[in-house]
Amino acid sequence: MSASWTILLLAAMPPEERRFYPDDPITADRALVDVPSKPEELELSDLYDRFSHIAKDLGASPLGTEAQDVNTLDEVMDGPWFVNRHGAKRMSLEELVRGPNRGEPPDPTETWTVFRSKSQGVTPGFEIRDESGDRYVIKLDPVEVPELASAAEVISTKIFYAVGYHVPENYVVRVHPDRFEIEPGTQVEDLFGDKSALTSFRFERSIRRIPRLSDGTMRVTASKYVEGVPIGKRRYYGTRTDDPNDVVPHEDRREQRGLRLFSAWLNHDDTRAQNTIDTWVEENGKHHVRHYLLDFGSTLGSGSVDMQLPHLSFHYWLDMPEMKKNLLGFGFHVPEHRRARWPEFPEYESVGRIESELFDPVKWRNDYPNPAFLRMTARDAFWAAKILMKFTREELAAIVEAGELSDPEDARYLLDVLVARQLKCGRFGINALNPLDEFRIENGELRFENLSERYGFVEAETRYETQWFAYDNETGGRRRLAAFPSVPETGSYLVAEVRSINADYPHWNRPIAVYFRPGASGYDVVGIERESPEISTFPMN
Amino acid sequence: MRGFFGVLSLWIFVSLPLGAQEAGTREETLLRKRREKANSLAPYRVSKAEERVKGLEEARLPQKVLQKGWRGFRPVIGGMPSGSGTVLGGGYIRGLEAEYFQFQANGRWSTKGYTMADAELVIPPPQIGRRIEFKLRGEYRDLTSLRFYGLGNDSSVDDESTYLLNDRSMTAYFWLNPRGLLSLGAMGGFVSTLTDTSEDGRSLEEVFAPGSVAGFQDARTEYSVTGGWVEFDIRDKWLEPPVGIVARVTSTRYEDTGLSVHDFTRIVGDIKGYVPFGSRNRVLALRLRTSHSIADDGKRVPFYLMETLGGAKDVRGFREYRFRDTRNLLVSAEYRWEVWNYVDFSLFFDAGKVFDDPSEFNFEKMHTGYGFGVRAHAPPNFVLRFDLAKSTEGLRFHVSGGPSF
16 A cells, blocks of 8 residues: 555544544534634735745645545545535536625615725725625726726636635626715825825825726726634645644645646636635634635736736746746747737737646646645646536636626637636646546446546546455455455445556556445445555646 | 633633544544644744734835835935946935826935936826826036047047036926827927036046037036927837837927027937847847937037947947047847846947048947846836946946836
8 A cells, every 4th residue: 555545534533543434424524623712813924925935845744745634535525625516516507607795796876985995915996885884895907907807806706616715705896986985084005005094085086097987987896805803814834823623734735735726727826825814703603714715816817907927827926947047048948928829919908818728737837836736746636627627618608707808709718718728727637647536336336437538638448447355444454355245245345446547648557446335225435545646757846 | 822822722622522532433533633733722923034024014115215205305326427426315206196296306416426406397297197298307417527538439548538517407398198109299498508627537628628629618508408309119018128119309409598609409310129039038129329419500519418429328338428429320239038027138239439520420430349238127117237348448337227228
């Protein structure tokens, strides 16, 4: 048994304990201890965070270590970090389009009371309270590029939500400037960090250059305050030392590692601690910390304040190996991003700089190194790819439409690019390891799906070899069986080791071990052990 | 705070279900792990180093000190003619975030003993996207030791001398569609100029017969200055463009309203082209500039208003003001390649000449130089440039702000 197999089970389980508990597989993490008092708010330094990650990998586990927060089916449990949604049970078109939105956007016919100027992040904006008391961050599109950031924000929010992350409710709203009122005492922070009173005059002046639609309204993104009491950012490494439920280092969390593939798909290069928020929430009379992703203004072709810079997503912001090549290349080394064929501007300015031809999920880069992303293994990628491939073109079209791009051609281009990038991400993740899934026993036979074949990612024919074992959950002992037992052995688990033999993908030869537990109506799948290829053959970094 | 976490840990421990303390289920194993952690909770904080960096970030000291200042009063670095040495000073600015105007006034001193004061009103301010710009600028300069090597293309470096230039000016500029495809500008104002002996090094009159250098040691001379320009700009961006052309023709009329001996018209043509070699990370930048100062009949162009060659902006292998005459011709070529999004390297070649006779308007007898440069740049308009250049007169190293061209 390889070392990576033993890591499958939750880190909480001491090695001498049995592999499966009666409640396995658990799909929702309900074992949260109460956090009775609000933890302190953590504010990070943007510069420090950036340069400390550039200087070294801040994660503790060796590269190649498998994720520690998965259940016995190698899946992420529902909980404070993630909720299985579209990947587990197909959402309807209506649910996908609604995304995280639970109510209605702030009513643009009512008064929006500005109570704070937005001082963080690169997107300018304000914070308002609507007449029902709900609070929103109001973000404005770049003056020269209407729709760019708001469309990206809303589309990506809905996709990240459907994938399973906790995200805020984000709405595109058209509001007349007359709807804003300034709450007395509201301050505005200038370019230099100095605060002064926000007067109506200053407010009107600050939004004067925002393009007006034909009815005099302006298009804004209204991002609703997330549920709970904000307690600041979280890092992509280590654990929150004040949260007893946070026991798995963030860099070793499956959903944080798999976020790399989703981010590559949606070009979310801004996936860093500053764009997270933790909140202290109450559920059923108990409190815990919930972890949100925030601020999707720098996704797809948007760079929040302008179109995305060409080099971002192809290289780290400060990419020393790339700089070295450029320096010594005297210009004859052409960086990848300089080969990209962007959509024509200004025709596609509202879409921005996003393309699919040169996009490569392996080479895609975040703004700066992210310890969780650096640790994405083939199993993490496979998990993410399975979810990502659940989105159909029709579903993505409906989500893109929710971005309310006024030019249908913009929406068509974006949809085409999204689908093309999805296929590249899916092919990479699904083919990263033996791509079998959806195991079950039907009529005394093992059934499964080859996801690579399902999505058309493999050309050569695949054949399968299965070896059955009886498994003693108390001792961990295995006994080879000639075939699937026609008569269930009392109390004994079964293991099927399945290898896929494909000439194009020799690494699929590594077996998947599927554990079955005898139940009232036959055998239930209780565990799945996949084996990642050697780290040296998985070229992620 | 430690006490708080101790109480919290204890509370969590005693509040756990009894069964959770003995793991018989997966949930219980998770609870046990979390209970263990609950015994050692601590505030989730940043390190001292990160705290300090965050404090500096929030203080935004560089911007506050150098841009905004204290109630608008701020230090000033640079801003004098090339070759002035290190320049420091103080100034006042108002309207950094204003919508209608920006005003600033500055005083500067250089390590070479130069002094300068200037005031400028811009309407609307630069931070506002505009179709029309109006600028009123007043300037006082006392440049005590500017270099002079004689007139003409054959001047000798051995004839280096210095002179004092004291001038004051007030000029109004009006610019229609600045940075647009086609922009037009007009300007008008006056300049009052005085030249005299420099006390730093060999003064001009020690090397050259004063009468042979038009304008030297004249009484203070007053000029009215009027002019205009047309610019055609198809660069794809203003700063370090990878592709495009910008061409400008400028005409300026100097009327000597006092002595009436230095009336002339200057016409300048300047064209810059940027050609990417198949990829935008490598660009050949080319420049052709020529200036012709044409004196009225019986009048002369004063030496201090002649165009010069040499220094960080033209033939970089030579010192500032190395060549001087009524006309000049400059050709520059730079091969620039991108090293980082904010840093380019370049190899460059400059060639230029000065002349008086229009028949010499050709590419013969050009002074040449070549070299290597590094440029750090950031939007919207920051450029720090380092150029190391070689010519027949040795190596020159320039540190300057703004693009070479």
